[in-house]
Amino acid sequence: LVLVLDFGSQTAQLIARRIRDLNVFCQLVRHDISAERVKELAPRGIILSGGPASVYGEKAPKCDPEIFNLGIPVLGICYGMQLTCQALGGVVRAGTTREFGRTELTTLEDHPLVAGLPATSTVWMSHGDQVQQAGDEFIPIASTHSCPMAAVRHRSRQIFGLQFHPEVTHSEYGKQLLENFLRKCCGCAGTWQIESLIEQQVTAIRARVGNSRVICGLSGGVDSSVVAALLYKAIGSQLSCIFVDNGLLRKGECEKVRERFQNHFKTDLHVVDASHRFLSELAGVVDPQQKRKIIGRVFIEVFRKEAESITDARFLAQGTLYPDVIESGGSPDGPAATIKYHHNVGGLPEQLGFELIEPLRDLFKDEVRRMGLALGLSEELIWRHPFPGPGLGVRCLGGITSERLHALREADAIVLEELRKAGLYRTIQQAFAVILPVQSVGVMGDGRTYEETIAVRAVTTDDFMTADWYPLPYDLMRIISTRIINEVRGVNRVVYDISSKPPSTIEWE
């Protein structure tokens, strides 16, 4: 285990992912984690991330200085380096020039941290302050034109600093540097793997569950499917899956879940067709917040009823991921900066009185995908675009009726089918149709039509926090538009959403 102290969420998460890619297990923790707690966790190394603050700022986030005295190797990056040097008697000042972007790094010393680096290489800088040569606590091992102490080591302890960002791909030998720190300074073997994690989780789940029954709620998506597959591997027939058909699913979704978890994995699958209940509760509701609330409430009611019918169940398994845990502040050591709540975290299990099993809570999304593939789930499922919890309910603007849902479902299926045919499904991270309660005039044969509009959305994104609309080939736009208008009753117009996030969002409601 390696700990990454988080001084600025984006850069810290990136460091964590790089470390895991090097097959070393790591966790992100609050920047102010106590040395006490670190000692308990007993990591092989500690990394202090960069961050937007200046160490001389009034509210500059600090770390417990005692962590430098635990004998655990430390690597400070950018802000983390400045903090480290400051804590150990160095001097940090605003550089004569602020430095942003690519610059050339020159190695000064033949140290294990820079093993394998050529005499000069490109690194990526982004800082105003920098560490000044002062005293002899820190010895430079690499420099750039305007930053004599671009990489430093403590004169006696296993403590290092990098002024540049090894975690970004613009730093040519960044990965090598991180690997050097982990292998040569911390002594990590680099044997952590998805397969070993699966084995580890299977053992842990078996030990914890014993002879009890576990309920797993399936959504049709990647995360809950991976959880179910993992549990099935661990406890087989002790697993019961519940899938609620809320009438707001995509075309064929329910059949796919049956195929996967009844035919392929032979789990005790409970499919609850609650579509009539959902639709009658949603009748006449137009306000999106209201819709979401109703869908959420009815889901819990339906799910609870079904779960209660499974009399011997003690545990509930959920597909909570690492970023959800971090962002919701759900981990005792997690960074406290963000306060966003995720639907997977909290809520349901407490109300139902189950003990919670969250076997993915240490994993990033790409690790979940790797795990799913290793567990035998299909590529199609693993690369399925995200689908919101309230389903088509938030894509059926205006009043929800079964006719409008039917039209939306058909249009949506056409969009996805054509994207797959064009080989673009994986290039695009999320694509779907939205039905708009806007009637416009059309002509069919000799008559006038007065029908609704379908909006098509297709975006590319790295993290779903920002997103660009995808420039679909014009021919594909034409095919999608023509097919929807010809094949979907009640629709006579198709528009393509050309708004980016921000200031728009990916979903419409």
Add this chain to the structure above:
Amino acid sequence: LVLVLDFGSQTAQLIARRIRDLNVFCQLVRHDISAERVKELAPRGIILSGGPASVYGEKAPKCDPEIFNLGIPVLGICYGMQLTCQALGGVVRAGTTREFGRTELTTLEDHPLVAGLPATSTVWMSHGDQVQQAGDEFIPIASTHSCPMAAVRHRSRQIFGLQFHPEVTHSEYGKQLLENFLRKCCGCAGTWQIESLIEQQVTAIRARVGNSRVICGLSGGVDSSVVAALLYKAIGSQLSCIFVDNGLLRKGECEKVRERFQNHFKTDLHVVDASHRFLSELAGVVDPQQKRKIIGRVFIEVFRKEAESITDARFLAQGTLYPDVIESGGSPDGPAATIKYHHNVGGLPEQLGFELIEPLRDLFKDEVRRMGLALGLSEELIWRHPFPGPGLGVRCLGGITSERLHALREADAIVLEELRKAGLYRTIQQAFAVILPVQSVGVMGDGRTYEETIAVRAVTTDDFMTADWYPLPYDLMRIISTRIINEVRGVNRVVYDISSKPPSTIEWE
């Protein structure tokens, strides 16, 4: 004058335009026009157009057979040829093969009709039936592989037939053939020109109007502007123009009308600001038909009141065009097939008790444009995209308020400005923004927004009866979308309309 007997509107209109392009004046008339009436009109030639029927069909449209006995040269094209030959004793039968598309024509005789044609050339065919060699009334002058009588002449009279379509551009020497018929067979000089038409109209208007005052309603569009400019040339200060600002105009429209008809042409311009009246009558109205009715009614009321204040006026001038006259059956000789009513034809003048002046009623749109340029109107106006009578009222879906109109007007101005900048304004025949009463979620800064959507429409079309959405360059889509969302308050999403007409329409309401 040459008459074109209409057996199928599209092809007949195309023939008429080709003839006018050859500087010969011509008019489209009903296929069953009496020989009596033709004699009155005294044309130099008669052309029978093609059409979708078979001469043996039950409801096959016929012409008065007496027109062949008037001594006026006749050219029958496709269906018109079959009808001509049948009327004069020839035999028409279904050919052994139906023929569609390009085929090779071989000239058989050195006749004036085919003067200038090479031995073989390409022509465009589209027929099932064809004229069979029978008797000796008709003599072939050209043939194709499967049609021995592709071009014929009557053995004694100036009567001709072409089985192919000389009016389509796919027929290589089609224009030459039509020109041969007009010049060599009918003796037309080909001196008809826009400038001579202007002179002719100016003289006619002066003669008719005398010392009276003429009112011309300006819409801001091409047709009414050309009428006003023509009248100004004819009668100068006897012209009064009325422009009603209904509050549903594009950005800057009113200023442009003032600039044009007050500063450039110094007409007696009455600008009536009735925007408050329109908006208050439209308040709360959502139904598009209702909106149109209110806008139409209030317009007439406002216009009438202003017109009545111009006490000495006797005439009202309108920009009715030739296709409007044909389509509305407004001409006594016009084809009766279509029944669509145009807002320019009928209605207003009868109610106001004025005599009507329609100086453009013999012209096609491109001829009106040429006339406008010759009269000194700007390129910008002449190539202005069409704008519907009810204005932004039919592009402001849902309830009309001044806030929503303001947003729409700004968005619309951005669309047009960016199209002009990109040099695409004339490539595209119609482009505009529509505001949709659909609120969707967005993010701006730290907050959520919940605002409306703008749809952008840009189409290419030959005749506005069919239209394709234009594949705007992706960068341009991006610029337009970003500018609208950033600059227009109350809008956080932009979509691009990717629907063709049919089955959609160009406008949304």
